[in-house]
Amino acid sequence: MAKTIPASQLRLHPVSVTRQMAAAFPRLKAMAEAKGLRLHHLGAGYPHPEVSDPTTYIAQKNAYFRHLAQKGDPSHSEDALRALLMPLYGYTDTIGPASARQAFATVYGHDFGFSMNPDLLVPTVGATGGISLLCSLYERSGEKIAYLVDAPTYTGFVSRAGLSSDAAFYSVDLDEEGPDPVALRAQIRKARQDGRKVAFYYTVPDGHNPGGISFSDARRQAVMKVMQEEETFVVEDAPYTYISYEKASSRPKPFIAMDPTHAVHLFTASKIGLPGPRVAFLYTEIEMTIDAGQKVPLRTLVVTEASGDTLFCNPEALRSFEAYLHDENLELRKSLWPVAQAKNAIYGENRAIVLGGLDEGLAGASDQFGWTKPGAGFFSVFTFKKRQVRTTPEFVEKLISEYGVVTIPMFGFYPDDARKRDPEAGLNQLRLSFCFSEHIGEGRRDDMREAVQAFTAAVRVECGL
Ligand SMILES: Cc1ncc(COP(=O)(O)O)c(C=O)c1O
Incomplete structure (x- = not known):
């Protein structure tokens, strides 16, 4: 019954x-x-089948793992392969294999013109997982929270952040260059006047979903100034940074390259790679002041949150993405462009x-x-x-x-x-x-x-x- x-x-x-x-x-x-x-x-917002061939992705990772095994122990390469694969199918810690973080930080930092510290990368279950960790961090405070968002904004964010009855959204209208920085500052102040703790400003500055724009450089700078002066930060959800139609010389810089102490970057491999493996990284150099004025890197708080949530990330998926960061000769690519x-x-x-x-x-x-x-x-x-x-x-x-x-x-x-x-x-x-x-x-x-x-x-x- x-x-x-x-x-x-x-x-x-x-x-x-x-x-x-x-x-x-x-x-x-x-x-x-x-x-x-x-x-x-x-x-539909799905990747096109013409550019999402899993067979080449799988062939590359197999070739890469064999190459590493061969390099490690040429005379016993089958044993070496087994030894290499064992940890990829075992438990790993929350921040995942160092080699995958190292390879990603080198290539991504080069492509977007900033120095990315691989030790600060936190693997997440898609950008969606990064959003979830950040929201649950703020929900834990038990305070009334305000999220600054665009109007319109990504439903995936609102669906997750709106799960908490303590959360409210303060939105800012978008024009073809991005959000109005004056309105953004006014909304941050209004949220505070309403007695809310401002969590962050969530946005998608490149190929905004669903806004169909990319922020101009001038607007990014104005937004960053607001973040710095109002002592808050921007969460830039970045699935489309590589899906760019701009000339290399006119590609705008992501917020994280402008000031990593006032930005959280959510990279995902869903569009530049494939969505199924759920490979993504959260990156930030923000320092937070917590109880009694103690300063803690936001990244440390996120890792604690992640250990409670996912605990073990998927090492095979991360090292397969590491393989994708290598070229046909199995050399680390200089660039993913x-x-x-x-x-x-x-x-x-x-x-x-x-x-x-x-x-x-x-x-x-x-x-x-x-x-x-x-x-x-x-x-x-x-x-x-x-x-x-x-x-x-x-x-x-x-x-x-x-x-x-x-x-x-x-x-x-x-x-x-x-x-x-x-x-x-x-x-x-x-x-x-x-x-x-x-x-x-x-x-x-x-x-x-x-x-x-x-x-x-x-x-x-x-x-x-
Ligand atoms: C703005 C935005 N954020 C996040 C996602 C989902 O990313 P992921 O597959 O990494 O969870 C999408 C996918 O369409 C998106 O458009």
Whole structure:
């Protein structure tokens, strides 16, 4: 007999808009297919299958492990391989194998122009795991907490940080260069006046998800100044730093390279490598003042939190990523940018097809529609400038069932306080993604072309053009 477990202490949290869409998807897909429509993917934020081949990833790690074994003991390489693999399939401590941290710090520090200390890297279960550790650290204080976020912001952050009933979000509107630094400072002060402990400002400065922009250099500097003067810090979630469409000379610097004592960097291999192995690192040089004025590195607090949470990280996954940081000759790469370039050739082409297709399909209507041109990442935000339609769940469902076009509505990415400021926030916007399609090569190009054509045709009909 089914038992009901008394759970009066538990709270049910609202499901994010992306999850709601995913749940509705099979029904809408069936409706579209019943009408003979093809489905066009402008919604999902997944890596493209053309640049996510696990077989080359696995071959590289096997070759690397054999190479290390051979180098270590050429006459007994099978024994040496066993000895090498044993710890990779055993328990390791919370901060994981030193060689993986060393290789990553060398390559990443080189690529982003700063000196990264490998001893300070903390492996996390994806960037998602890094977010979770930082939130649980603040939740432990038992105080009322404030998180500064963008409007719009990443739902993965709000879903995690919002689990605590002590948390509140103070949001700052984004423009094409980033958040308004004056508003950011005002929100930090307001949170403090409201009696809250300001945890940090969470953002995605490169290829913002879902904002579809990268912060300008000037805006990064202004934001960093606010962090320093207000004695708080920025958590930069960085899945798209390598998925960049900028020339090398104009790539903006991450916050961590500007001032590691006021930034936490969440690197993840999910986009530059593969998401499944969940390889990611948290890095910071922040010092916190805790009880009785004692100074402690934030990194130490995070490691304590991580030991309570994951305790043992996955050494095989970390050392496989170490292999990925080596080239075909099994030499440590100087840079991951050549790997990124191969991926960005695909994403950049998709981006050009989608942005070009919007220009073409909506030619002569620039007063009515706008869209962001992201310098990095997977997303562009499409705006109905005259609020010709309301991008409600019903509207987005209609785009799927009647036109076969999958997009994500933006309103769900606006935190509650942003919706109080403007109840219509995001209700004239859609998030379009250009990262994923079902086919590869010419089929992928056709997928992207047909998707943007179907989208612009639908927009024209819905707006009576
Ligand atoms: C802004 C942002 N943060 C985090 C993630 C998830 O990263 P991970 O796979 O490392 O947990 C994503 C993935 O889409 C993302 O867009």
